[in-house]
Amino acid sequence: MLQLSNIVVQLPNGKRLVNDVSFTVGRGEFVSILGSSGAGKSLTLRCIVGLTKPNQGEIVLTGPEGRAYRPTNVDAKELRRARRHMGLIFQGSNLVKRLTVLENVMLGRLGHISPVRSWLLGFTDSEARQAMIALDRVNMAQCAARLAGSLSGGEMQRVSIARAIYQRPLIYLADEPISSLDPKNAEAIMSILQPLSRETPVIGAFHQPAVVARYCTRVIGIREGKVVYDGRAQLSARQLEDIYGDATAEPIPAFHEPGLQPVLFEPDMQPPMRPSLHQGVPV
Amino acid sequence: MGALSSVPFRQESSFRDWKRNLAAQRWKHAAAALLLAVLTAIACWRCNVDLRSFVTGIGKGLSLLQMFFPPDWSGLLGMMQPLAVTAVMALIATILGMCLSLPCALAASSNIAPPFLRLMMRSFIALERGLPEIVQMLLLIAVFGLGAVPGLAALSFSSIGMLAKLLADGIEEIEPQMLEAVEGTGATRSQVIRYAVIPQILPSLLANGLFRFEVNVRAGVILGAIGAGGIGYIMSTSMNSMDYPKACMATLLTLALVFASERVSDFFRARILGEGAL
Numbered sequence: 001m002l003q004l005s006n007i008v009v010q011l012p013n014g015k016r017l018v019n020d021v022s023f024t025v026g027r028g029e030f031v032s033i034l035g036s037s038g039a040g041k042s043l044t045l046r047c048i049v050g051l052t053k054p055n056q057g058e059i060v061l062t063g064p065e066g067r068a069y070r071p072t073n074v075d076a077k078e079l080r081r082a083r084r085h086m087g088l089i090f091q092g093s094n095l096v097k098r099l100t101v102l103e104n105v106m107l108g109r110l111g112h113i114s115p116v117r118s119w120l121l122g123f124t125d126s127e128a129r130q131a132m133i134a135l136d137r138v139n140m141a142q143c144a145a146r147l148a149g150s151l152s153g154g155e156m157q158r159v160s161i162a163r164a165i166y167q168r169p170l171i172y173l174a175d176e177p178i179s180s181l182d183p184k185n186a187e188a189i190m191s192i193l194q195p196l197s198r199e200t201p202v203i204g205a206f207h208q209p210a211v212v213a214r215y216c217t218r219v220i221g222i223r224e225g226k227v228v229y230d231g232r233a234q235l236s237a238r239q240l241e242d243i244y245g246d247a248t249a250e251p252i253p254a255f256h257e258p259g260l261q262p263v264l265f266e267p268d269m270q271p272p273m274r275p276s277l278h279q280g281v282p283v
Numbered sequence: 284m285g286a287l288s289s290v291p292f293r294q295e296s297s298f299r300d301w302k303r304n305l306a307a308q309r310w311k312h313a314a315a316a317l318l319l320a321v322l323t324a325i326a327c328w329r330c331n332v333d334l335r336s337f338v339t340g341i342g343k344g345l346s347l348l349q350m351f352f353p354p355d356w357s358g359l360l361g362m363m364q365p366l367a368v369t370a371v372m373a374l375i376a377t378i379l380g381m382c383l384s385l386p387c388a389l390a391a392s393s394n395i396a397p398p399f400l401r402l403m404m405r406s407f408i409a410l411e412r413g414l415p416e417i418v419q420m421l422l423l424i425a426v427f428g429l430g431a432v433p434g435l436a437a438l439s440f441s442s443i444g445m446l447a448k449l450l451a452d453g454i455e456e457i458e459p460q461m462l463e464a465v466e467g468t469g470a471t472r473s474q475v476i477r478y479a480v481i482p483q484i485l486p487s488l489l490a491n492g493l494f495r496f497e498v499n500v501r502a503g504v505i506l507g508a509i510g511a512g513g514i515g516y517i518m519s520t521s522m523n524s525m526d527y528p529k530a531c532m533a534t535l536l537t538l539a540l541v542f543a544s545e546r547v548s549d550f551f552r553a554r555i556l557g558e559g560a561l
Contacts, residue, residue, distance in 0.1 A: 032328050049467050051466075051467065058401055080470070083466075083468060083469035084468070088464060090460060094458075094460045094464035095464070095480050096482055096483065097388070097461075097462055097483065098482045098483050099482050103478075107465055107468060109468070109469070109477055110465065110468050110469065110470035110471055111468050112470020113474075115473045118473075118474050118477050118478070119473070119477055163468075167298070187365075
C-alpha cells in the first residue's frame, strides 16, 4: 500500500508545483493520474521515487508484512531500500542503450546486489533465467541478446516493464508509458499493465482519457498541482473539463484569427493536440 | 509556389528582421576576411618574413635533398631496436592514459561528481592540456633525467589530459533519464557507474584511445629527438653529424611506423564504432 500525505513541491519563489497532494493506493488498483502538461503529474511520481524532494509531506510504502519504506526525509541508504520496492516504467529513453536487453532487465534488482559483486562478478545464471521469465511475460524473450539501443520505441517500453516485473516491487510507477507510442503499441502496453495491476498496484501518468477509461480502475485528476478529481476511471465531459480546463478558453491564435488562411495545413484541420476530451468516452 | 507567395502572412516585420540579419551577416564576413588579410600582411612585414626566400631556397633545398639519397640501408637492422622503443613507448603511454583517464573523467563530470571535485579535475585537465608535450618533457627531464622515462611520462600525461576531457564530455552527454532509471532501482552510485556510465562510454574510450595511440607515435618521435631515445633520437643525432643517408633511413622507418599505427588504429576503430554506433 502506498500512502501520500500532503505532498508539497514549491519553487524558491513560493509557487507550488505540487500543492497538498494526498492519496492512498492499495491492492488491485490501476490508478491513472490525469492532467495537462505541467500540472504536476510527473513531479508527484518523481517524489514517490525520491528523485525530487518534496518540501512538505510524507510518503510511505507498506509491504505485506507491515514493513514501511519511506522515500522522503531519509538518508541515502534508506532511500535506496525504499526504491528497491518500486518498479519504475518511464518514457522510452531510460534503457541503457549499449547493454543487452537481458542485462537491462537484470538491472532491476541492482538494489538487492552488493556493489562489490556488481564490479567483480556481475549477474548470476539464475538471475538471468528469472530475467528471461520476466522478458517472456512482455513477449520480448526473443530479443534477449540484442542491444537495447537497437529496439523500437514500443519494444523498449516493454523491456522497461520487464525490468520492473523482474524487480518484484510492491508498486509499479509508470510515467507516461504510452505517450511516445502509436495507438497499437499503446494498447499493447496497457494490456500488459492491466493484468500486472491485479497482483501489484500500478500508478501511471497518462494523457489519453479514452484509453484510461478502458483499462484503469481509478483516476486521480491533477490541475495546477492540486487533486481536483479522485474516483472512477470513466469520466464525464464535465469532469474532464474540471481536470483539463475549458478547451476553448485559450485558442491557439493562428487558427482563430479572422481573415487569415492557415495555408500550410488542411483547412479542416483541428488545432494541434490538446487531449481529445470527448473521443470515445462514455458520457 | 505561386499560390503561397500571394498569401499575406502576419509576421511581416519578423521576415524583414530575418532579411536584415542576413545582409548584416554578409558584411561581417567580408570585413573579417579583409581584416585577416591586412593582419597577415602586417605580420609578414614586421617579422621580416620575405616570401621571396621561399623561391630562392628551392635550389639550396634540392641539393641538400640529394645528399639524403640513397638511404643507408646498412643501418636498417640497427634501427629496429630504437624503432621498437618508440612504438612501445607510445603503446604503454596510451594504455596508461586510457586506464587513468577513466577515473579522472568520472571526477570531471557534472552528473557524477560533486561540483567542487569536478571544478578541480576540470582545472587540472585544462592546465595539463595547456602545456604541449615538449614543454612537459623538458620539465620531466629536470625530474627524471634524460631517457625513455620522462618521454613515457610526458606522453602518458597528455594522453590522460586529452582522453579524460573527451570522456568527461561524453559522460555529461548521457541522458539523465538513463541514469535516473538505474538509480531508481535502488542501485548505489558505483553500480550506476558500472552498469550505465561505463557501458555507454566504453566504445568512445576505446576509439579515442586508438586515435591517441596514433598521436603518441608521432609525438614520441619528436620527444625522442629531444632526449627520450628511440627513432627520433637516431634521426636527430645523424642530422647533427651530417650523416644524411642514415637520417633518410630513419625518416623512412618513421614514416612506415606512423603509417602502420594509423592503419591499425583505423582498423580497430572502424570495428568498435561499427558495433557500438547507437
